[in-house]
Amino acid sequence: MNWTEHFASRVSYIKPSTIREILKLTQKSDIISFAGGLPAPYLFPxxxxxxxxxxxxxxxxxxxxxxxxxxxxxxxxxxxxxxxxxxxxxxxxxxxxxxxxxxxxxxxxxxxxxxxxxxxxxxxxxxxxxxxxxxxxxxxxxxxxxxxxxxxxxxxxxxxxxxxxxxxxxxxxxxxxxxxxxxxxxxxxxxxxxxxxxxxxxxxxxxxxxxxxxxxxxxxxxxxxxxxxxxxxxxxxxxxxxxxxxxxxxxxxxxxxxxxxxxxxxxxxxxxxxxxxxFMDEQIDRVRAYYKNQRGLMLKALEKNFPEDCHWTRPKGGMFLWVTLPKGSNSLEMLTEAVKHKVAYVPGEPFYAKGGGENTFRLSYSIATPEQIDEGMENLGKVIREHSKIEELV
Ligand SMILES: Cc1ncc(COP(=O)(O)O)c(C=O)c1O
Incomplete structure (x- = not known):
């Protein structure tokens, strides 16, 4: 059966994900991924x-x-x-x-x-x-x-x-x-x-x-x-x-x-x-303390490794922070380079309902180990510097 000719009109609104294929690459075991939004499994009671x-x-x-x-x-x-x-x-x-x-x-x-x-x-x-x-x-x-x-x-x-x-x-x-x-x-x-x-x-x-x-x-x-x-x-x-x-x-x-x-x-x-x-309140305290520490490690690693013309949010809670690269950068293109350097994030554009945010990306600090945060941000810092050199040339 040709299923597409049987689809309801709403199916045309159910869009394929442009980044899913790239993110599949990030699931390889040697990639340090800050892409997923998964809660830390170490916290599961x-x-x-x-x-x-x-x-x-x-x-x-x-x-x-x-x-x-x-x-x-x-x-x-x-x-x-x-x-x-x-x-x-x-x-x-x-x-x-x-x-x-x-x-x-x-x-x-x-x-x-x-x-x-x-x-x-x-x-x-x-x-x-x-x-x-x-x-x-x-x-x-x-x-x-x-x-x-x-x-x-x-x-x-x-x-x-x-x-x-x-x-x-x-x-x-x-x-x-x-x-x-x-x-x-x-x-x-x-x-x-x-x-x-x-x-x-x-x-x-x-x-x-x-x-x-x-x-x-x-x-x-x-x-x-x-x-x-x-x-x-x-x-x-x-x-x-x-x-x-x-x-x-x-x-x-x-x-x-x-x-x-x-x-x-x-x-x-x-x-x-x-x-x-x-017990739930004790659990919430544990979860909070863990993510707070993770956020601290990530912010420190960003300060140390990211170029000065990058900006990022400093969340007071939650699991994510948001990076803005200089105008003209393209975080989706840069992701291929990042994956080659064994590090991944989610490009910002798909989070915009009507387009935009090409120079932004999301980092999750929820599951990476302290060592992975250090190594991952160091690699990503290098990728960003390389990317901005290329942007200047084109
Ligand atoms: C903003 C937001 N809303 C809703 C959800 C869905 O969460 P749930 O697991 O409760 O379905 C998520 C999951 O990441 C989320 O980030």
């Missing part, structure tokens, strides 16, 4: 999860292995709501990874041709989730405090149907939106009557400074908040949550029921088991 699994099976085996409710396991929903002021269990919908939240909300709010307001750059996985609903984008520029007010207001005048924001230590830049900008964002969103999807996988991974109120805390009526266990416990659980107006969530539950009936009950019960007795 395997023993504690083993104990919790046995306990759940011993004490509630038949419930854990039976179909469950679409909204999620009630004690886990209560635990989530206990951490978010002003919410009850009815404000919480469990999802199969926060990635599912992106898909469900896009399905419910976006018609073909609608515009989604996103930062330039933004999380590629969100763009891919929204693409399937045949949408268009408006991009907002950012600085080290988040969305730039003038750019945001201009974008809102283009009539977006939804705003997508990652206020805490975003993927890909590591930037944390300031309190003023958060306030400005919710005020403008309310003024233009546009809902906000607040994606917050990295909020718990704060290394320094005070925790800032979420957009949801500031304006619960217009914000849909998404959280996840992926970065604080294990991504393989595929377990996340949406927090929003209960009326909206009844419709979300209908959409989720059609998509996958419910998120795995066994996994939800294990997550609750390790959350209820305070």
């Amino acid at each position: 395997v023993e504690r999860l083993k104990e919790a699994s046995v306990k759940v099976l011993d004490e509630q085996g038949s419930q854990a292995l039976q179909y469950g409710t679409t909204e999620g396991y009630t004690p886990l929903r209560e635990w989530v709501s206990s951490r978010i002021p002003g919410t009850t269990v009815d404000h919480v919908q469990i999802v199969s990874g926060s990635q599912q939240g992106l898909d469900l909300i896009a399905k419910l709010l976006l018609n073909p041709g609608d515009r989604v307001l996103v930062t330039a750059p933004t999380y590629m996985g969100a763009l891919r989730a929204f693409d399937a609903y045949e949408v268009d984008y408006v991009m907002v520029d950012v600085d080290d405090k988040g969305m730039i007010p003038v750019s945001l207001e201009q974008a809102l005048k283009e009539n977006p149907k939804m705003i997508y924001a990652i206020p805490n230590f975003d993927n890909p830049t590591g930037i944390c939106m300031s309190l003023e900008r958060r306030q400005m964002l919710v005020n403008l969103a309310a003024k233009y009557n546009v809902p906000i999807y607040e994606d917050d996988p990295y909020g718990e991974l704060r290394f320094e400074g005070d925790t800032l109120p979420s957009l949801y805390n500031l304006a619960p009526d217009i914000v849909i908040y998404a959280g996840t266990f992926s970065k604080i416990v294990v991504p393989g659980f595929r377990l996340g949550w949406l927090v929003a107006d209960p009326e909206l969530l009844t419709v979300v539950a209908r959409a989720k029921q059609a998509a996958d009936l419910h998120t795995a009950t066994f996994v939800q019960m294990i997550a609750y088991e390790i959350s209820k007795d305070g």
Whole structure:
């Protein structure tokens, strides 16, 4: 069968990844890769999860292995709501990874041709989730405090149907939106009557400074908040949550029921088991301390090895930082050279919904060892210097 002639029109929006082939090369064992966004496996609490699994099976085996409710396991929903002021269990919908939240909300709010307001750059996985609903984008520029007010207001005048924001230590830049900008964002969103999807996988991974109120805390009526266990416990659980107006969530539950009936009950019960007795908070402290140290090593190695005309973000949390090369550089072309020097990153352009960012790239400091960070940044520094010499010649 020629499958392409059977495809729905939306398939043309599901784009192939231009960098996937190059990134495949980076999976060779001798390459030091700062490309992937994988959480550090050394932090997975395997023993504690083993104990919790046995306990759940011993004490509630038949419930854990039976179909469950679409909204999620009630004690886990209560635990989530206990951490978010002003919410009850009815404000919480469990999802199969926060990635599912992106898909469900896009399905419910976006018609073909609608515009989604996103930062330039933004999380590629969100763009891919929204693409399937045949949408268009408006991009907002950012600085080290988040969305730039003038750019945001201009974008809102283009009539977006939804705003997508990652206020805490975003993927890909590591930037944390300031309190003023958060306030400005919710005020403008309310003024233009546009809902906000607040994606917050990295909020718990704060290394320094005070925790800032979420957009949801500031304006619960217009914000849909998404959280996840992926970065604080294990991504393989595929377990996340949406927090929003209960009326909206009844419709979300209908959409989720059609998509996958419910998120795995066994996994939800294990997550609750390790959350209820305070272990989760100890786990979060461990994860935070580890990434903080990794970030420090990476920043030191960047200072030492990168040329002065490069700039990079100094994240106060999360797993990523963002490098800007001098104008005219091309990080996608440079990647081939980098891979020859046994080091890899993700070029910036695919993080831009409507193009741009050719001279940028993302580095993840999550899984490399201290030695790999030193060696990798030394090699990359050399590659950048070589690349800028070539750029000057052409
Ligand atoms: C910004 C952002 N949103 C959502 C996700 C998806 O996470 P989950 O594992 O909860 O589906 C990721 C994963 O890297 C992410 O970086």
